[in-house]
Amino acid sequence: MERRHFLTSSIGLSVAAATATPGWAKAPTRRPNIVLLLCDDLGYGDLGANGAKLIRTPHLDALARSGVRFTNFFASANICSQSRAGLFTGRFAVRSGMANGVIQANDKTGLPPEEVTIAEMLKPDYATALIGKWHLGHVAPYWPPRVQGFDYFYGLPYSHNMVPLSLYSSGEGVDLITEDLDFHRLTAKFIDRGIQFIDDNRARPFFLTLALTAPHTPLDPNPDEHHHSPAGDYGDIVEEVDTGLGRVMAKLKALGLERDTLVLVTSDNGPWFEGSSGDSRDRKGGAGWDGGYRVPFIASQPGRIPAGQVSDALAMNIDFLPTLATWTGAALPDRELDGRDISRVITDRIPSPHDDLLLFDDTQVTGIRTKRWKLVKYSYYRGYKLDLGKYMISRQGALLFDLDQDPAELYSVASRHPEVFAALMKRMTDAQAKYDALAPKA
Amino acid sequence: MERRHFLTSSIGLSVAAATATPGWAKAPTRRPNIVLLLCDDLGYGDLGANGAKLIRTPHLDALARSGVRFTNFFASANICSQSRAGLFTGRFAVRSGMANGVIQANDKTGLPPEEVTIAEMLKPDYATALIGKWHLGHVAPYWPPRVQGFDYFYGLPYSHNMVPLSLYSSGEGVDLITEDLDFHRLTAKFIDRGIQFIDDNRARPFFLTLALTAPHTPLDPNPDEHHHSPAGDYGDIVEEVDTGLGRVMAKLKALGLERDTLVLVTSDNGPWFEGSSGDSRDRKGGAGWDGGYRVPFIASQPGRIPAGQVSDALAMNIDFLPTLATWTGAALPDRELDGRDISRVITDRIPSPHDDLLLFDDTQVTGIRTKRWKLVKYSYYRGYKLDLGKYMISRQGALLFDLDQDPAELYSVASRHPEVFAALMKRMTDAQAKYDALAPKA
Incomplete structure (x- = not known):
């Protein structure tokens, strides 16, 4: 079970991974x-x-x-x-x-x-x-x-x-x-x-x-x-x-x-x-x-x-x-x-x-997920795609879900956890900028 | 509980409804x-x-x-x-x-x-x-x-x-x-x-x-x-x-x-x-x-x-x-x-x-439902609306669900129940024709 807070860096883990004896040390010879x-x-x-x-x-x-x-x-x-x-x-x-x-x-x-x-x-x-x-x-x-x-x-x-x-x-x-x-x-x-x-x-x-x-x-x-x-x-x-x-x-x-x-x-x-x-x-x-x-x-x-x-x-x-x-x-x-x-x-x-996973919809980072939290920025609705931060759909700019209690992503808790929201929104925005720069030019 | 076969007519029920003593006979005077x-x-x-x-x-x-x-x-x-x-x-x-x-x-x-x-x-x-x-x-x-x-x-x-x-x-x-x-x-x-x-x-x-x-x-x-x-x-x-x-x-x-x-x-x-x-x-x-x-x-x-x-x-x-x-x-x-x-x-x-309910998406009859059965003909997908009978999505022309065992409409049983499928498809088609004729002309 992964129990770290979602903002914890993984540096400590990498050290642990490098020093512990791997479980597959008894790997087959071929x-x-x-x-x-x-x-x-x-x-x-x-x-x-x-x-x-x-x-x-x-x-x-x-x-x-x-x-x-x-x-x-x-x-x-x-x-x-x-x-x-x-x-x-x-x-x-x-x-x-x-x-x-x-x-x-x-x-x-x-x-x-x-x-x-x-x-x-x-x-x-x-x-x-x-x-x-x-x-x-x-x-x-x-x-x-x-x-x-x-x-x-x-x-x-x-x-x-x-x-x-x-x-x-x-x-x-x-x-x-x-x-x-x-x-x-x-x-x-x-x-x-x-x-x-x-x-x-x-x-x-x-x-x-x-x-x-x-x-x-x-x-x-x-x-x-x-x-x-x-x-x-x-x-x-x-x-x-x-x-x-x-x-x-x-x-x-x-x-x-x-x-x-x-x-x-x-x-x-x-x-x-x-x-x-x-x-x-x-x-x-x-x-x-x-x-x-x-x-x-x-x-x-x-x-x-x-x-x-x-x-x-x-x-x-x-x-x-x-x-x-x-x-x-x-x-x-x-x-x-x-x-x-x-x-x-x-x-x-x-x-x-x-610490997180990016969810792409084509070239757009449309969601970001940690173990517990999920930020969703865009959704399809009927014949079009909506920015959930617009048209007064979300006052906060996106929807934030606490998957521990709400795995089906039904109820945004963005107003309850503004720090989590801000941190994930920043990660999403930073990721979008990074991958926009990496994408091949048309 | 409504246990009639979905194709049973409601004529017998109307007679029963007309002759039985209504439960609200003791209705208030005002x-x-x-x-x-x-x-x-x-x-x-x-x-x-x-x-x-x-x-x-x-x-x-x-x-x-x-x-x-x-x-x-x-x-x-x-x-x-x-x-x-x-x-x-x-x-x-x-x-x-x-x-x-x-x-x-x-x-x-x-x-x-x-x-x-x-x-x-x-x-x-x-x-x-x-x-x-x-x-x-x-x-x-x-x-x-x-x-x-x-x-x-x-x-x-x-x-x-x-x-x-x-x-x-x-x-x-x-x-x-x-x-x-x-x-x-x-x-x-x-x-x-x-x-x-x-x-x-x-x-x-x-x-x-x-x-x-x-x-x-x-x-x-x-x-x-x-x-x-x-x-x-x-x-x-x-x-x-x-x-x-x-x-x-x-x-x-x-x-x-x-x-x-x-x-x-x-x-x-x-x-x-x-x-x-x-x-x-x-x-x-x-x-x-x-x-x-x-x-x-x-x-x-x-x-x-x-x-x-x-x-x-x-x-x-x-x-x-x-x-x-x-x-x-x-x-x-x-x-x-x-x-x-x-x-x-x-x-x-x-x-x-x-016996059934029609589900309209705008002027289109997009689904029809009985107590047990559900026929779905159209679905939105990303930026467009699909006829589920086309693009080889359904071999049968639409999706048929048995809600008794599959209330979330996950698995079509159209190939298992061709008579139910045909009857509901006919109802849907007939309804579309009826309401097309009734709709105000633009």
Whole structure:
């Protein structure tokens, strides 16, 4: 539990982190494999482990029991391309010019090749694959994902509700090819390919990102599976994800790689038109409210991560890159990162290195969050976006929530805690100025 | 409990209603007074009786215990002017040309004088007053509210976050005057004036609408009251509403009018940027989701309404006019109404006369609801409004929710219940065609 006052600096913690014996000192002799299951629009509340009543996720729940489940883990953006840019680079999307909506089928933009992704960081020691949805650029020089360090790619260039759409495959010496799409079996296909990749690379360290398109719309349950969830097609799709994870875990076990493999599960943003944000407010794309950003996060590596933990430490998907650098011994890219190493938050329950998290809506810092406090400055309302400090919506200039007593962000206590309000408003303003200056010029 | 299949016709019920002895046969000899406390943007979940934890509402809760509290009561629109047009006329706002956003400070429109309001229906037997917010037109021929049957008006022409804004008073032979606004004491002022009106008219039947501006933004708690709710200024304002209701009830008691007065409490729509929708999804203005429409509803008249009831019957604020016609013996206006008489739902727990309720977003039927089922066709998302049947969001053309198991409208079961889906979609389409034809031509 993180109990510091929100204004406390983290300097003391860094010292502690540097001197204490790390819990993963008994790390396996080989470099750990990494399987990242990145879901698309999966809601925090759609997992049994996170309180879902209408969806059964036994494998996700078992994975959570085998390691750590986070309750305050956030995507670095409330929509897809931006969140993925943050996840893979450890830097907010605004730095790479990716903080402008999501990439559309007719766009010519993408994640700049000079950005360093987790896959690039892990090369050449690791075999790397991205199987599923890329959505970080589908024209040269951003395409295929091999330009960003993935040896192998099999999947879709962008969201599967966009047209025209084709399924692509690229490997060493293999040209891009297209295949007919069969939405009903997309998840199963990706899992199949992922398992094949694990099998092909079982003798060496690998980094596999299974960037499933599920449960993003359109929802087309697999006719070969028979879940019939009371949560409808969405529930069936989430249960297919769960089944797929079960198959991956069975493969790792069959190959004897369980203790050598770090398995991570998360989502790119909150749920869209279906799915549950848990007790958070709003959902994907909804400006500064938690529901657009708070996502499931599970991490498991038996022998390295103690089983049965639940952590409420603040963390974000931009933490993946520095954390995996520590986890694998890889050298960090030589550039400023926004993410922090949370490896010992995961293994040793040390407090989060984050005093706060910034919530971006495109290039705008729309919310800022500490463990207890939340400042929200903008919200969508009907057909437009509102500055909550204007039109007499907030006398104070924004809304401040005490998440300890009001996790759903219903009642602003800005007038009750002016010092907290002022401090967070300053952080938000300073952050906006910093990132405005860092953003690529149009 | 209403347990009919959603497709059952209500013919049998009408017969039963016509032949059974009404529970209010022991009605008082004088025509009952009516006090309607109409709050502005008060959320369903902001009342202690409806589950609020951070706001204390002892008088509202006591009122609910003294009569009936509804759990499935809806505003007839998700924003203010439209909801009020429906409430006062018993007809959806689309009929009167009022279904186009809300009235702005520079608008020249209003509720057509030929519409018949509850106040007009009750004249000349009743003394009538509207104290608080009108928001149904503030230029001739829509202004002042006396053109719609209110003898006395004291309050604001539109929402108190709009500018320029003045406080107006109008009475018999009294010209409109303006006063300086003191937001901190608006609620107290309205309550004072309401109590004065009750006192002035204690010897005759009266219809008082206390159309409070609370808890709509801006939120300016009264410095003379000291609530300091953990729900911040919003909580304080709701507690001021509660205190005000307590003062009104004390006045009725002091005058010996308790059993002669029907007290109704509701809100014009769901909560805006603060406030709780309870377990409903979304909030004010949010297209077809319940949270924009579901509001508190309490009705109390000791001796006429049994105490301690909780009703989950479907009802809507358009039901007020026909219900009050029955309650007072007034003649219904000679025109087609959308509302239904729910007087015996209130007194005798008969099933709701509504098989379904239409949820309008401006002139568009955006949702339709039965007791168990909910069809949602449109939703706002970021800066635009989406047809959920397009862009591959729903394979079926809209989202269908089973509210019995999924009250928060998270998981569409359209593919599980195609007959229910088709029937509701037909009702929605038919309703859209009907109201398109009825709407005034621009």
